Amino acid sequence: MDVAGVGLGPCNLSLAALLAPLADVQARFLEARSSFQWHCGIMVPGAQLQVSFLKDLVTLVDPCNPFSFLNYLATEGLLHRFLIAHTDRCSRQEFERYYQWAAGQIASIRWDHGVDSVDLRDGRFEITCAGREPVRARNLVIGSGRTPALPDFARPLRGDSVLHSAELRIVRPATAGRDVMVVGAGQSGAEVVNHLISDDAGLPRSLTWVSSRVGFLPIDDSPFSNEWFHPAYVDHFYGLSAQRREELLRRQRLASDGVTESLLRDIYRRLYELDVLEPHRLGYRLLVNRRVSDLFTDPSGDATGGTDRLMAIIRDEDTGKIESCAADVVVFATGYRSEFPAYLEPLRDRILDGDGSLRVRRDYSLDWDGPDDLGIYVQNSAEATHGIADPNLSLAAWRSARIANSIVGRTVYRTEDSRSTISWEGADPAGDRPAAFTSDRVGVPLP
Known part of the structure; x- marks a missing residue:
C-alpha cells in the first residue's frame, strides 16, 4: 500500500x-x-x-x-x-x-x-x-x-452515575426526579443541560451547572475571528515560537469552545418557562467561576435512586470559598485529550x-x-x-x-490559498489589489 x-x-x-x-x-x-x-x-x-x-x-x-x-x-x-x-x-x-x-x-x-x-x-x-x-x-x-478527558478524582467512580458527556446516550443515566450536576460550560455541557431540561420524561428534580469560566459564554463566530480557521493563518501560526503559539491558543479559545448563541437562548428560554409555568418542578443553580476539585460517594446521603449519594467539592474562584454539593448523577463535559x-x-x-x-x-x-x-x-x-x-x-x-x-509527491489539490482578509505576516492580503493608500515620504507609516 x-x-x-x-x-x-x-x-x-x-x-x-x-x-x-x-x-x-x-x-x-x-x-x-x-x-x-x-x-x-x-x-x-x-x-x-x-x-x-x-x-x-x-x-x-x-x-x-x-x-x-x-x-x-x-x-x-x-x-x-x-x-x-x-x-x-x-x-x-x-x-x-x-x-x-x-x-x-x-x-x-x-x-x-x-x-x-x-x-x-x-x-x-x-x-x-x-x-x-x-x-x-x-x-x-x-x-x-x-479520548474523553475525565478528571483523575472522578475516574474511580466512573459508571452509571459518574460519566463523561461523550457517554450520555450510551450509559443513559437515570435522571428523572433526581439531583443532577453537569460540569463544564462548553458546547457539550450546554447540549447536555438543554437535553436534561427539555426531556419531560427524564427531567431532574434539581440541576447544578458548573462553569469554571466567568459565565456561560457564546462561541466567537464573528468573521474576523473565523480568519483563524483560514489556511493562511495555519501557516502563519506554524511559524511562531512555541511560547507565542501557546499564548494565542489560550486567547482564542472561545472561537472553538464557546456555545452557539441559539443554544444558550434555548436553555435560558426553557428555564424561564419552567420558572413561570411550573415553578416547583425543577430546582436549579448555575454556578460560574467555580471548579470541582473532588468527588466522592457519601453512603450516609439520602440518594434518590437507591445508590450512594455523590458529594462534589467546589471552589469559588472569586472568593476562595469551598462548598460541597450533593448529587445523584454527575456528567463531566470536560473535553478531550x-x-x-x-x-x-x-x-x-x-x-x-x-x-x-x-x-x-x-x-x-x-x-x-x-x-x-x-x-x-x-x-x-x-x-x-x-x-x-x-x-x-x-x-x-x-x-x-x-x-x-x-x-x-505532487499537487493534486490546491492548498496554498493565501487570499485571507487579514494580512498575517507571510500571507498576502486578499487578492492582488494595491493598497488603498501608499506614501513615498520617509517616516510616514502605512495604515
Whole structure:
C-alpha cells in the first residue's frame, strides 16, 4: 500500500474520499468498529453542527468531488427540501448520515479491523490486526481520535452515575426526579443541560451547572475571528515560537469552545418557562467561576435512586470559598485529550521528542527517527503547532488535501490559498489589489 490510515473518524474519512479518485494510489483505511459512528454518545436530539455544511469531507478543496454533502443531498433526493428549510446549518444526526453514506461507498475502507500494533519490517510499516492479514504500507496516517478527558478524582467512580458527556446516550443515566450536576460550560455541557431540561420524561428534580469560566459564554463566530480557521493563518501560526503559539491558543479559545448563541437562548428560554409555568418542578443553580476539585460517594446521603449519594467539592474562584454539593448523577463535559496510541508502542522511542511530544511538520508529517522514504502523518493531533482549527471540522478537508499532496509527491489539490482578509505576516492580503493608500515620504507609516 502507498498509505494506510488507522481509525476512521471524519478526518481520515475525508482523506479516504480525496484519495478515492486517484487510480495510481493504493490506500487502505482500518477501523475497529463495524460501521461509521460519530460522537454517538452525545448525539442528543436537536444537536446542531457548529460549522457550515460546506465544511464537509471534500468541498473546500474539491467542490466537484462526488463525496460532497451537496451531492449526498442530491443523490438522496433531499436537496430541494434542505434548501426550502432555510437552514445554514444542519443537525449532527444528518451529518453523521452523510458520513455513513460516504463511508459506505469508499472501497479502501475496512471495517472490523482493530489495529493491535504498528512496527517496521523489511523497509515498510507493518500493521497488525487481530485475525486479519497484516497490512504493509509506505505511509501511515494516524486518525484514531482523542479520548474523553475525565478528571483523575472522578475516574474511580466512573459508571452509571459518574460519566463523561461523550457517554450520555450510551450509559443513559437515570435522571428523572433526581439531583443532577453537569460540569463544564462548553458546547457539550450546554447540549447536555438543554437535553436534561427539555426531556419531560427524564427531567431532574434539581440541576447544578458548573462553569469554571466567568459565565456561560457564546462561541466567537464573528468573521474576523473565523480568519483563524483560514489556511493562511495555519501557516502563519506554524511559524511562531512555541511560547507565542501557546499564548494565542489560550486567547482564542472561545472561537472553538464557546456555545452557539441559539443554544444558550434555548436553555435560558426553557428555564424561564419552567420558572413561570411550573415553578416547583425543577430546582436549579448555575454556578460560574467555580471548579470541582473532588468527588466522592457519601453512603450516609439520602440518594434518590437507591445508590450512594455523590458529594462534589467546589471552589469559588472569586472568593476562595469551598462548598460541597450533593448529587445523584454527575456528567463531566470536560473535553478531550490526545493520548499516544497503544498500537504505536513499538515505535514510541522513534516518534516522541524528549519531552514526550510529537514533532509535527507543516504538512502534518512527523519528524521521526525512521527511514526517509516512510512517512507518518497525524490527523487532529497538531493543535500546538497548527492552531485552534486543528481539532475543528473547519479545515479537515484542507488538512487531508495537504496530507494527500505530500503522500503522492505532487499537487493534486490546491492548498496554498493565501487570499485571507487579514494580512498575517507571510500571507498576502486578499487578492492582488494595491493598497488603498501608499506614501513615498520617509517616516510616514502605512495604515
